[in-house]
Amino acid sequence: MKNAAKIAPKLRFLYGNGDGKVTVRYTPDTEDSAITIAEEDLQTLKGLTFKKVCVKGAGAFVIAPCDGEKPLSGKVAIVTGSAQGFGFGIADYLASKGAYVVVADMNSDGARNAAEAICKKNSVETLAVFCDVTKEESVEGLVETTVLRFGGLDIFVNNAGIVRAGSLDEMTLKAFTLVENVNYNAYFLCAKYASQIMKIQREVNPDIMFDIIEINSKSGLEGSNKNFAYAGSKFGGIGLTQSFALELAPYGIKVNAICPGNFLDGPLWSDPEKGLFVLYLKAGKVPGAKTVDDVRRYYEAKVPLGRGCRTEDVCLAISYIIDQKYETGQAIPVTGGQVMLK
Ligand SMILES: NC(=O)c1ccc[n+]([C@@H]2O[C@H](COP(=O)([O-])OP(=O)(O)OC[C@H]3O[C@@H](n4cnc5c(N)ncnc54)[C@H](O)[C@@H]3O)[C@@H](O)[C@H]2O)c1
Structure with missing residues (x-):
């Protein structure tokens, strides 16, 4: 793995208050970097709010805070x-x-x-x-x-x-x-x-x-x-x-x-050509089933709550x-x- 991929996650949690709610984007273009630093000195950037950091020999990292307020914003x-x-x-x-x-x-x-x-x-x-x-x-x-x-x-x-x-x-x-x-x-x-x-x-x-x-x-x-x-x-x-x-x-x-x-509404089961309902009907896997719906009902009946699993x-x-x-x-x-x- 490129060294830059091991540096970016560090910068992400060194930035600001360290909660990782930022994006850190790698770029080989080091121009306009606010600071140039050696990899072994990264810790000294704790609390940083620079927008672009150049790490010697690795490239540059553009850092942008994420201001979303949803539960997984920034993740x-x-x-x-x-x-x-x-x-x-x-x-x-x-x-x-x-x-x-x-x-x-x-x-x-x-x-x-x-x-x-x-x-x-x-x-x-x-x-x-x-x-x-x-x-x-x-x-x-x-x-x-x-x-x-x-x-x-x-x-x-x-x-x-x-x-x-x-x-x-x-x-x-x-x-x-x-x-x-x-x-x-x-x-x-x-x-x-x-x-x-x-x-x-x-x-x-x-x-x-x-x-x-x-x-x-x-x-x-x-x-x-x-x-x-x-x-x-x-x-x-x-x-x-x-x-x-x-x-x-x-x-x-x-x-x-x-x-x-079983995700009975998903493509694995419901695809009209390759789905398991069609395959099981053709293979006679479900005794007495004459239609795709018969096969579906057979599998639904196995579930106490009466339906397939959904996303x-x-x-x-x-x-x-x-x-x-x-x-x-x-x-x-x-x-x-x-x-x-x-
Ligand atoms: N469908 C079900 O009834 C069901 C039930 C329980 C668990 N699961 C599990 O849920 C997961 C998803 O199942 P699904 O039914 O949504 O599947 P799906 O067949 O609808 O989708 C699977 C996706 O995985 C991709 N894929 C396959 N091989 C790959 C590979 N080598 N590298 C990268 N991508 C690959 C396919 O291109 C496809 O986009 C699976 O792990 C499955 O075992 C499915």
């Missing part, structure tokens, strides 16, 4: 897999609360459209970044790009995920490995690079806390028939969540998972996690009662 959030589905809804929610949001997805066009729509709706700056979460250099680049643009990172939502269902006889090693790479291995990569920036910020201001949130699944809490690749990756995600939480608690980084039930249900859990300053390492079900903790 920086990355949501992976946010071109559509739950991720899009979560990114939109965080922006509605004032956060600068980075829409990270391997679908570049989708990410750009999503970032534009979220920016327009919420009047807050957003950024679209191509990222394949299974590739280490891509995840590192995502975090670096975010920090060079906004100056730091407060909330990382590990949302990108895929399903490849199938029985033991049907499942190939290739499909199994792909699911583990996206849902499980990538969570490690994301936590690794996100926590590096959060630790730097915490060193400057030991009162601030940060969040890494994994969008897990009800299939991370109980087995899923002929869907073991997915369930295994999500069970593993809870093991990572608990372990990251233990390791990162001393740095003020909370790590929690949210375990939603707003997940966002309420996100809000709780971020507000809560005394909880980490948890897996929070949002399943309408379909899965209950033991």
Whole structure:
């Protein structure tokens, strides 16, 4: 990671009263800097209110206070897999609360459209970044790009995920490995690079806390028939969540998972061509089902509260996690009662 990406988060929490409610934007153009300073002397800038600071050998940083008054104004959030589905809804929610949001997805066009729509709706700056979460250099680049643009990172939502269902006889090693790479291995990569920036910020201001949130699944809490690749990756995600939480608690980084039930209105289920309703109807997975609506009703009937999970249900859990300053390492079900903790 560029050295500038390790300097910007320090400047962000050295500025003014140290609450991080500023953007720090990196630029190689050092002209018009109010001050030029060596990296080892950064601490002497505590309480600074300079608009542009040049750090010798690293470049310059343009600093602008954020005067928004919303609960997350000035916070920086990355949501992976946010071109559509739950991720899009979560990114939109965080922006509605004032956060600068980075829409990270391997679908570049989708990410750009999503970032534009979220920016327009919420009047807050957003950024679209191509990222394949299974590739280490891509995840590192995502975090670096975010920090060079906004100056730091407060909330990382590990949302990108895929399903490849199938029985033991049907499942190939290739499909199994792909699911583990996206849902499980990538969570490690994301936590690794996100926590590096959060630790730097915490060193400057030991009162601030940060969040890494994994969008897990009800299939991370109980087995899923002929869907073991997915369930295994999500069970593993809870093991990572608990372990990251233990390791990162001393740095003020909370790590929690949210375990939603089926998002029946989302594209994964409802897409008219590739959605699970259509696929399950064609595959005869639901006994007696003659239409897509029959398949939907079958899945709704499994939920005590009688409907699929919605983005707003997940966002309420996100809000709780971020507000809560005394909880980490948890897996929070949002399943309408379909899965209950033991
Ligand atoms: N849909 C559900 O019923 C449901 C239920 C519980 C949990 N979840 C979890 O919620 C999360 C989001 O699910 P969704 O249904 O909204 O998914 P979705 O398929 O609608 O969207 C997933 C997004 O992730 C992106 N993506 C896929 N692979 C990627 C990669 N390697 N790098 C970067 N981006 C990638 C896709 O381009 C897409 O934009 C997943 O982790 C999923 O397991 C979903």
